[in-house]
Amino acid sequence: MYSDLNQRLKADVRLEEGLQACMNCGICTAICPAAEFYEYDPRSIAITVQSGNEEKIAALLQSDTIWYCGQCMSCKTRCPRNNCPGLIISVLRKLSQETGAFIKSRMGRQQYLIVKTIGANLLQFGYCVHPTSLVPATHPEQGPVWRWIYENMQEVYASVGANLDGDGPGALRKISDKDLDELHQIFEVSGGLKLYQTIEYFSQRKAIELGLTDPNGEADMEKYTQYLLNE
Amino acid sequence: MNNKHVAVIGGGIAGMEAASVLARQGLKVTLIEKQANTGGKLNDWDHLFPDFSSPDELVNSLANKTKDSGVNTVCNTEISRIERNGKRFELRANQDVRFFADAVLVASGFNVFDATIKEEYGYGLFGNVITSVDFEKRMKKHGQLHTIQGTAPKRVAIIHCVGSRDAKVGNTYCSKVCCITGIKQAIEISEMLPDCEVFCFYMDLRLYGSKFDSLYLQAQKRHKIQFIRGRLSEAAERADKSIQIKAEDTLQGRPLRMTVDMVILLVGMEPGVSTSQLIQKNQMTVDENGFLKSANMHCARNQSTQEGIFMTGTAICPMAVNETLENARSAATEIIHFFENRRP
Ligand SMILES: Cc1cc2nc3c(=O)[nH]c(=O)nc-3n(C[C@H](O)[C@H](O)[C@H](O)COP(=O)(O)OP(=O)(O)OC[C@H]3O[C@@H](n4cnc5c(N)ncnc54)[C@H](O)[C@@H]3O)c2cc1C
Ligand code: SF4
Numbered sequence: 001m002y003s004d005l006n007q008r009l010k011a012d013v014r015l016e017e018g019l020q021a022c023m024n025c026g027i028c029t030a031i032c033p034a035a036e037f038y039e040y041d042p043r044s045i046a047i048t049v050q051s052g053n054e055e056k057i058a059a060l061l062q063s064d065t066i067w068y069c070g071q072c073m074s075c076k077t078r079c080p081r082n083n084c085p086g087l088i089i090s091v092l093r094k095l096s097q098e099t100g101a102f103i104k105s106r107m108g109r110q111q112y113l114i115v116k117t118i119g120a121n122l123l124q125f126g127y128c129v130h131p132t133s134l135v136p137a138t139h140p141e142q143g144p145v146w147r148w149i150y151e152n153m154q155e156v157y158a159s160v161g162a163n164l165d166g167d168g169p170g171a172l173r174k175i176s177d178k179d180l181d182e183l184h185q186i187f188e189v190s191g192g193l194k195l196y197q198t199i200e201y202f203s204q205r206k207a208i209e210l211g212l213t214d215p216n217g218e219a220d221m222e223k224y225t226q227y228l229l230n231e
Numbered sequence: 232m233n234n235k236h237v238a239v240i241g242g243g244i245a246g247m248e249a250a251s252v253l254a255r256q257g258l259k260v261t262l263i264e265k266q267a268n269t270g271g272k273l274n275d276w277d278h279l280f281p282d283f284s285s286p287d288e289l290v291n292s293l294a295n296k297t298k299d300s301g302v303n304t305v306c307n308t309e310i311s312r313i314e315r316n317g318k319r320f321e322l323r324a325n326q327d328v329r330f331f332a333d334a335v336l337v338a339s340g341f342n343v344f345d346a347t348i349k350e351e352y353g354y355g356l357f358g359n360v361i362t363s364v365d366f367e368k369r370m371k372k373h374g375q376l377h378t379i380q381g382t383a384p385k386r387v388a389i390i391h392c393v394g395s396r397d398a399k400v401g402n403t404y405c406s407k408v409c410c411i412t413g414i415k416q417a418i419e420i421s422e423m424l425p426d427c428e429v430f431c432f433y434m435d436l437r438l439y440g441s442k443f444d445s446l447y448l449q450a451q452k453r454h455k456i457q458f459i460r461g462r463l464s465e466a467a468e469r470a471d472k473s474i475q476i477k478a479e480d481t482l483q484g485r486p487l488r489m490t491v492d493m494v495i496l497l498v499g500m501e502p503g504v505s506t507s508q509l510i511q512k513n514q515m516t517v518d519e520n521g522f523l524k525s526a527n528m529h530c531a532r533n534q535s536t537q538e539g540i541f542m543t544g545t546a547i548c549p550m551a552v553n554e555t556l557e558n559a560r561s562a563a564t565e566i567i568h569f570f571e572n573r574r575p
């Protein structure tokens with residue numbers, strides 16, 4: 001599963017852009033908002049990938065570390081060698097998803113939730129986040145104000161000039177079936193859908209490994225979702 | 232050879248030393264300097280690493296040597312053009328002044344990196360961010376270091392590699408003398424203000440020269456200068472005019488924030504602007520860093536890619552004073568060989 005990692009990383013054009021040659025200066029870490037809050041150090045990510053050490057790269061793929069980056073790309077603006085650790089992270093994440101290494105870490109396992117929410121929203125509505133998908137029961141963090149907005153959705157959005165689910169132009173307008181179809185095709189051709197499936201596949205295996213199964217011994221993804229939310 | 236004439240462009244220490252050596256060999260030498268005085272950058276420096284000697288004394292002794300050896304020194308004259316005329320050269324200055332020569336030595340020196348380009352360091356925006364050049368000038372003029380509030384700084388951060396080894400500003404080379412300049416300035420601050428904490432933020436300490444490493448040892452042992460391995464990411468001014476800096480302590484692997492009273496940026500050396508003007512007008516070429524290109528990196532360091540045009544000093548690449556002087560003497564030797572080997 002974890003073989004030829006170097007080759008697979010290098011096959012991604014983003015690595016060419018993201019890692020020319022790192023001189024270990026630490027400017028990226030000093031500017032990185034994620035490094036300020038987590039055990040996360042973009043400099044050492046660059047150095048590990050540069051070292052080509054398969055074992056260390058495999059460890060990264062299975063770690064929480066690669067999921068801390070917020071993809072803000074501040075590192076790109078400052079690196080004196082024109083590297084971009086944020087892009088290196090993108091490549092590592094994709095490989096972690098493809099190899100299933102992501103199920104080995106708590107942060108990695110959250111990929112499943114993201115596919116099921118943002119991933120599904122994208123294809124269903126054409127929006128990453130759609131108001132109707134933010135059900136107050138599953139989003140208690142949104143608080144009572146959101147609950148009120150949610151319950152009076154049409155009026156509230158109309159009053160701020162949005163065109164919620166309407167035809168024609170405007171914020172939050174309905175994305176036409178033709179455009180959604182096109183989006184679907186893009187995900188199909190670019191491998192996005194396959195990645196969704198891969199993430200689901202490995203997540204199901206993890207659910208089974210955890211004993212989160214239905215009476216037939218199949219993965220119970222409801223239970224798995226609850227497990228992830230409480231993890 | 233005695234009737235041959237050499238024109239030296241640039242009256243910094245490189246041009247002065249080469250001119251006096253050539254004149255002592257009996258050549259006719261004209262030393263042309265655009266400023267009012269010879270001496271170049273050294274006129275602005277307060278003390279020289281690694282021995283804290285006086286740049287003024289050095290410049291004076293070089294000026295005496297050029298005078299005694301019979302060099303014709305012409306100041307306030309900037310050469311903008313070198314033209315070949317058969318085996319001779321014609322040099323032109325702005326105001327229709329011309330010089331004729333059988334060989335030309337370009338000793339036009341370097342430019343200091345413009346630190347305002349590195350916007351995130353706040354030079355030109357925050358009063359307590361200064362450069363190593365400002366430090367020398369202030370020390371020379373006032374003999375003291377003050378914050379803009381007029382107080383003595385209690386904490387100073389010295390930042391290495393500003394404008395060098397940085398693809399973002401287009402200079403990927405090392406300026407070579409700034410590490411040791413930083414250590415020298417750190418020691419000077421600590422001697423002047425014993426209670427002041429001084430931090431050097433470096434990526435590699437490049438202390439290549441004789442006695443440089445012992446200065447490093449002295450800085451750590453006697454002056455308790457702290458060396459932190461990490462390059463500055465950004466500086467921000469706080470309400471009280473102190474400066475907050477961000478770097479990573481890469482040996483600890485942790486981001487680091489620190490508030491200091493003053494920041495000194497160790498600015499690098501860049502190819503001289505007037506050198507680039509000279510280049511446009513003739514076929515001298517530059518290397519990948521924009522400095523004058525040698526005919527051969529090893530055995531013809533002072534020969535340009537144009538026959539009869541030589542070069543010396545920091546017009547070739549960053550170098551310290553002693554190397555510049557050695558390089559000037561080697562240029563003089565090459566010019567003498569050039570005349571000796573040339574068929575009349
Ligand atoms: C901040 C700083 C501190 C330093 N401190 C030290 C130190 O302590 N010890 C040490 O060993 N080294 C030190 N150095 C290095 C030292 O400054 C150089 O080695 C030295 O200045 C090189 O002399 P140069 O003659 O090659 O160039 P320059 O000093 O640049 O002189 C070049 C001269 O040429 C003139 N010129 C240029 N173009 C023309 C033209 N077209 N026509 C006429 N004239 C022209 C210029 O006006 C100038 O006078 C320091 C460097 C920096 C940046
Ligand atoms: S800023 Fe660039 S060179 Fe410096 S540690 Fe980060 S990736 Fe490496």
Ligand code: SF4
Nearest residue numbers: 032069070073075086
């Ligand atoms: S892109 Fe990621 S690694 Fe780069 S600065 Fe932003 S959070 Fe840090």
Ligand code: SF4
Nearest residue numbers: 392395406407409410
């Ligand atoms: S001499 Fe030191 S400070 Fe200057 S560019 Fe080289 S490494 Fe950086």
